Amino acid sequence: MIAVECNDVSIRYITGDFKSIGLKEYVMRKLTRNFHVTEFWADRHVTFTIDRGDMLGIIGSNGAGKSTLLKAVTGIMIPTGGYIKTHGKIAALLELASGFDPNMTVRENAYLRGAMLGYTREFLDEKYEEIIAFAELEEFQDHMFKQLSSGMKSRLAFSVACLVNPDILILDEVLSVGDGAFQKKSGDKMRSILAGGTTGVLVSHSINQVREMCNKVLWLDHGNQIAFSDDVQLYCDAYDEFLMTKQLPQNEDDVHRLADGWLRRTQEERRKQQEAEAERLKMMIEDGRSESAVLAAIKILQAGKPEALAAEYGGTEV
């Protein structure tokens, strides 16, 4: 059962045209023969399909066209070329904290935002306590929204938005909201929603989040689709290597090469770390000031890097 079908989608922004520079600039530039319209393709020929229950991770550096693509999926934007078909109710959590009214209370803002997200009054009346409790804002309900800290604002936004039981859930960098404790809570909440069979689309700069939560991955770079695959680990490895070397893969083999490179690199790093650790422990043993520390160091070395002990001490006396 297809949940989102995105076929050859291209989205174009036009900058510097008559509408965006205003009348005066337009006349001035016309007179000085300096008038030209520039096109900017936020997305070019993006094609993917996800089924019900899938979790798609969209990766790519800043300006890759991820957020624009999400706006097209939610229906806020219509693609310049291609088409997007979605099946089911969509809930989108995009850059949450904007669009609240600073001069209204937390309570009023919760209702206003809820109304915009398509909740009914009965539903909100019923869930209001839960929203406030989840956002941990019990003591601030009648404060002006502008008096909240920025973390609190995002927490409220997240709590209102995540109440839904959508068929398709779209998340744009929202799991990094609030402090560590709240991040864990919001991550758990998302996982529980997704576990109920909801289809998800996640944009995240945390590649580990994508590895952990997604079963499909879409890699964008400057609006171009680099890859769409269900081999999440392979492509995340390749993407990590790309972040280091800034070399885009041209084909399947390149991807494998990149992923291998990344694996080698991580292994190398791990080996170096272990060596440094072993060095430190050996120093401890040679120092030999406190018996318990020496014994502990030997134990760690035996477990992690027995060859270090064997080389230095023949590996017999311990």
Place this chain on the structure above:
Amino acid sequence: MVSKTIRRFNENMKRNAFLFQQLVNRDFQQRYKRTVLGMAWSILSPLFQLLVMMLVFSRLFGRGMEHYIIYLFAGNITWSYYTESTNNGMTSLMGNAAILSKINVPKYLFLLSQNVSALINYGLTILIFFVFCIGDGIQFTPAFFMLWYPILCFVIMNIGIGMVLSALYVFFRDIQYLYRIFLTLLQYLSAIFYTLDHFGPTIQRLFLLNPVYVNIKYWRCVVLEGIVPSAGYHVLLAFYALLFLSIGAFFYKKFNHRFVYYF
């Protein structure tokens, strides 16, 4: 199948009604935030405005005309509502750009909620106007019951004009200055302060091209002469209302998804 469609339609209506209510609530809060008298300003500000006008104009102009103050007020309250509703309407999309570029909500609701608060003000002003009518010895006739008609047509027309302006304002910010100039011109063409008696019949007919004037004329006819205007006025008012509403609806339909590029 049909019942499902109807149910979904009902659900949408219900949801939109709730959102609409919340938006109206927000507009009111924004208007009266941090004022001591709050809502009372809705009554006080038109009251004082009319009082000042009465003091100024009854000494200066219209000495030769019976009920000149009422003649003037009928023009002024209609004009105030027109400017408030269209000016608020113009900024209704841009003012909510942060929301509209993040959440997929019907855009016209923001315009309508702005119109509701302007309409409530208009209603209160009309009440005050009637109080002045009593004070000036105007005879209330059954014709007064027909005043719902010009009000309704005017509301529809203003919504339509608001739609056109708000759409243009997204693409073309200069419109706010151009519209201000246009309003000044239109105000003098609406015969708020003067009468048309000294113009020839052709010029008098040209004034009918101005929908605001037609509306004012209707009011004066009912209030000052106690009669309902001819059928032609009714047709004309309805024509203007539907004309601007359809242009506005056309703009919204055409540009609905283009707006977001220019927020």
